[in-house]
Amino acid sequence: MKTKFKQLPSLSMGLFLGLTTLSITAHADIADAEDSRSQAATVDTSAPIAALSKLTSLDDAKPLKVTVPKIQQFKTKAGVPVLFVPTTALPIVDIDLRFNAGSARDSSIKQDGFGIANMTATMLEQGSKRLDENEFTRAVETLGVNLSSSAYKDMFMVSLRSLSDDKHLLPASDLMTQMITEPSFDEQILARNKARLLVGLQQQKQDPNSLASIAFSQALYGEHPYAHPSVGTLETVPTIEKKQLVDFKNRYLVAANASVAMTGNLTLEQAKKLAESITAKLPTGQPAAELPEPKSLSTSKHIHIPFPSTQTTVLMGQLGSKRATNPKDQQQQTNFAVGNEVMAGGDFNARLMTEIRQNLGYTYGISGSMNPMLARGPYQIGFSTRNDKARAAIDASLDVINETLDTGITSDEMQLTTDNLKNSFPMGFASNAGINGLLGMMNFYQLPNSYLSDYVNRIDQVKLSEVNQTMRSTLQPDDFLIVTVGQDDPWKDKKTSN
Incomplete structure (x- = not known):
């Protein structure tokens, strides 16, 4: 059984989706380093290397022309919207079936029933009414397909990757349908899952990042459905019952609450037949109710959790934005993404990274991101530092943020960032999985197809004054x-060493 501690879906093109992520990798090959040093002894370093001193190849670079994937759109007989992109380079098909049914819906099934959506997702993979757990697992492994289900804050997702020939795809899609419409929810497996999950939740107490994230969400969201962890808590997981899983499936895993993304080696006619076969047995149901909007904190709040460590984990931020669905708000989110990348992006040019890591040496890495969701998602900046430097690092970070807001980013910083965004944009649909992730996101949030095709235009429309004003x-x-x-x-002693 796979214990699911994922909080957010894995989405392609972080900045394109309004997210910024940090990834720092350091490695060295000793042999290569030794060889480089020996060569350096014989090289005349007094003369500049032309290729490195100036990227002359970019002087006459033409504007980037991007051909985005051609999206085909249709609905199944059950009314489920489908976005489809045919690709013929590989004999593979990716399918995402998403429901407006994440852990934010747990309490609608049972008051404080935290973890119901997550447990439902876990058990969809553990047998159907036709196949027990071992038989289901054997069928998946025999076909060599990837078949999984996951619950996040906003969404519930069932994903399939299979070879595109009928011998593999048809039985694989049948397994996918069994997962969604005929889960067994075996009582013994449920008891085993709860026991394993409780062990994981106990272990989570030893992870400072998890402790910070849980405390941050609870304090930021209060009574809002986003406040609780998707996996549940030590108090709520033992109370989960089979009936609640059945109720969740019957209420939320329905056609009126679903959307489909498909990418792969299929014709449009084949895609339509496949979408019909997957959704035909879904109950019609009703769309999920709109989530309430959370309330912003009225003042700054500091929370400290004692933890035996030489490092202090810091998470700071506020309520952010919800997913933009109209052109004006989408442009605003693009403006913010540009400004935030300059200030809090994960690369070494970002202002926070430059000051807090390179100049002051307080941390190995610091970054901030906006996570827009159906309701207002969080804006967070995170890092770790030595215990005795924690307050100084926090104050220095706030100084960088305030200075950025006061003086704004520069035109050179904006140009570097917009160039990066445009030039990296095609990487987001360089694979079937990348394309399907974009399609799934767009369909779930009911974004128009032009959202993808207009991306470069939104970058070109960015203006320095508007970026700074948006920030x-x-x-x-x-x-x-x-x-x-x-x-x-x-905050116990405001006098910190520098």
Whole structure:
């Protein structure tokens, strides 16, 4: 059984989706380094290397022309919207079936029933009414397909990757249909899952990042459905019952609440038949109710969680934005993505990384991201630092943010970022999985097909004054929620060493 601790879906093209992620990789090949040093001794370094001193090849670069995947759109007889992109390079098909049914719906099944959606997703993979757990697993492995289900805050997703020939795809799609419409929810397996998940939740207490994330969400969202962890808690997981899983499936895994994304080696006619076969047995049902909007904190709040460690984990931020569905708001989110990449992006050119890591040496990495969802998602900045430097690092980070908001980013910083965004844009649909992730996101949030085709245009429409204004109107660092997990409370003694 796969214990699911995922909180957010894995989405392609972080900045394109309004997200910024940090990834720092350091490695060295000793032999190559030794060889480089020996060569350097014989090279005349007084003369500049032309290729490195100036990227002359970019002087006459023409504007990037991008041909985005051609999206075909249709609905099944059950009314489920489908986005499809045919690709013939590989004999593979990717399918995402998404429901407006994440862990934010747990309490609608049972008051404080945290973990119901996650447990439902776990058990969809563990047998159907026709095949027990072992038989189902054997069928999946025999076909060599990837078949999984996951619950996040907003969405519930069932995914399939299979070879595109009928010998593999047809039985694979039948297994997918069994998962969704005929899960067994075996009582013994449920008991085993709960026991394993409780062990995982106990272990989570030893992870400062998990502790910070849970505390941040609870403090930021209060009574809102986003406040609780998707996997549930030590108190709620033992109370999950089979009936609640059945109720969740019957209420939310329905045609009126579904969307499909398909990418792969299929014709349009084949895609339509496949979509029909997957959705035909779904109950019609009703769309999920709109989630309430969370309320912003009225003032700054500091939370410290004692933890025996030489490092303090810091998570700071505020309520962010919801997923934009109209051109005006989409442009605003693009403006913010550009400004935030300059200020808090994960690369070494970002202002926070430059100051907090390189100049002050407080951390190995710091980054901030906006996570728009159906309701307002969080904006978060995170890093770890030595216990005795925690308050100084927090204050220095806030200084960088405030200075960025006060003086704005520069035109050179904006140009570098927009060039990067445009030039990296095609990477988002360089694979079937990348394309399907974009299709699934667009269909789930009911975005028009032009959302993808207009991306480069939105980047070109970015103006420096509007970027800076958007940053100022979005972020309120004086009211940030700040969570720290470490040995000492950074606010216990305001006198910190520098």
